[in-house]
Amino acid sequence: MTPLPHNYKEPVLTLQGVSMTFNGEVVLRDINAQVLDVTRPGMNQGQVVGFYGRSGIGKSVLCRIMAGLLAPSSGTVHVGVNQLPVRPGMVGLVQQRYPLFDHRTLHDNLLVAALRKHAPDEAQRQVTSYLDRFCLTPHRKKYPAHLSGGQRQRAAIAQQLLCSEHLILLDEPFSGLDVAMIDEVKKIILEVTTMDELNTVVIVSHDIATTTALADRLWLLGYERDATGQLIPGATITQQHQYNLAEMGLAWHPNVEAEPEFAQFVEEIKSEIRGS
Numbered sequence: 194m195t196p197l198p199h200n201y202k203e204p205v206l207t208l209q210g211v212s213m214t215f216n217g218e219v220v221l222r223d224i225n226a227q228v229l230d231v232t233r234p235g236m237n238q239g240q241v242v243g244f245y246g247r248s249g250i251g252k253s254v255l256c257r258i259m260a261g262l263l264a265p266s267s268g269t270v271h272v273g274v275n276q277l278p279v280r281p282g283m284v285g286l287v288q289q290r291y292p293l294f295d296h297r298t299l300h301d302n303l304l305v306a307a308l309r310k311h312a313p314d315e316a317q318r319q320v321t322s323y324l325d326r327f328c329l330t331p332h333r334k335k336y337p338a339h340l341s342g343g344q345r346q347r348a349a350i351a352q353q354l355l356c357s358e359h360l361i362l363l364d365e366p367f368s369g370l371d372v373a374m375i376d377e378v379k380k381i382i383l384e385v386t387t388m389d390e391l392n393t394v395v396i397v398s399h400d401i402a403t404t405t406a407l408a409d410r411l412w413l414l415g416y417e418r419d420a421t422g423q424l425i426p427g428a429t430i431t432q433q434h435q436y437n438l439a440e441m442g443l444a445w446h447p448n449v450e451a452e453p454e455f456a457q458f459v460e461e462i463k464s465e466i467r468g469s
């Protein structure tokens with residue numbers, strides 16, 4: 194498919210030589226990867242990175258490192274246009290178990306998050322706007338236990354957006370949702386990326402087709418082999434496993450999932466994951 198016009202500006206996320214070892218077990222090895230601010234003529238569009246790898250390979254560990262919640266054994270993570278070393282609170286992380294406070298209403302959960310970044314009046318304004326944008330206003334007085342899975346998911350994304358600085362990591366945002374809810378979460382992700390050119394969403398998912406359709410870049414975490422064919426301990430993201438979908442013409446096309454080139458690419462990615 195024809196690539197749509199786009200340009201790149203400064204980096205918004207840089208991983209340099211990131212490695213992680215737990216009690217002698219090398220989980221991640223020398224990861225170097227970067228996301229650049231992508232601009233499109235006449236469009237306000239942020240970045241979406243699809244992040245894949247087999248179960249247990251180290252995706253959640255890398256997310257926690259990117260969110261500044263876990264220090265890598267070596268290497269650095271820099272975030273934002275100012276490329277500051279990541280600290281806890283700068284990056285939103287929506288994990289599989291959403292960290293909402295059970296004893297607070299949905300509204301108050303969001304307000305707690307907004308107050309971390311804004312003065313009280315502005316925090317309240319932001320919460321009202323996010324409740325509205327994410328179709329959560331009718332549910333604002335409910336406690337998390339009384340929200341559906343999809344509502345909790347939307348609330349968790351809103352909560353992280355309210356207190357983080359442009360970069361948000363979604364760990365398995367589609368798991369456990371029905372097709373209608375998956376469509377809704379896809380819409381939210383698109384909405385998040387069009388709110389601000391600098392908004393960057395990293396999606397960790399086993400749902401390759403759904404995620405690839407949203408992404409303009411993919412990272413595949415896998416193992417390399419040495420010259421004798423032995424697996425090298427520690428997963429990494431090789432240059433070959435960093436795919437630029439914008440340049441391949443697979444980004445931003447409406448209904449891209451229906452295109453034969455897209456289906457073929459998704460199959461290629463799946464077989465890379467099987468072999469990695």
Ligand SMILES: Nc1ncnc2c1ncn2[C@@H]1O[C@H](COP(=O)(O)OP(=O)(O)OP(=O)(O)O)[C@@H](O)[C@H]1O
Pocket residue numbers: 215216220246247248249250251252253254255
């Ligand atoms: N705190 C820790 N101490 C020791 N080992 C850990 C720790 N955290 C993660 N690991 C190990 O790191 C490896 C990668 O785990 P991780 O949760 O990142 O995998 P994943 O790719 O996210 O898997 P899944 O797709 O199944 O969620 C696993 O072998 C796990 O046991």
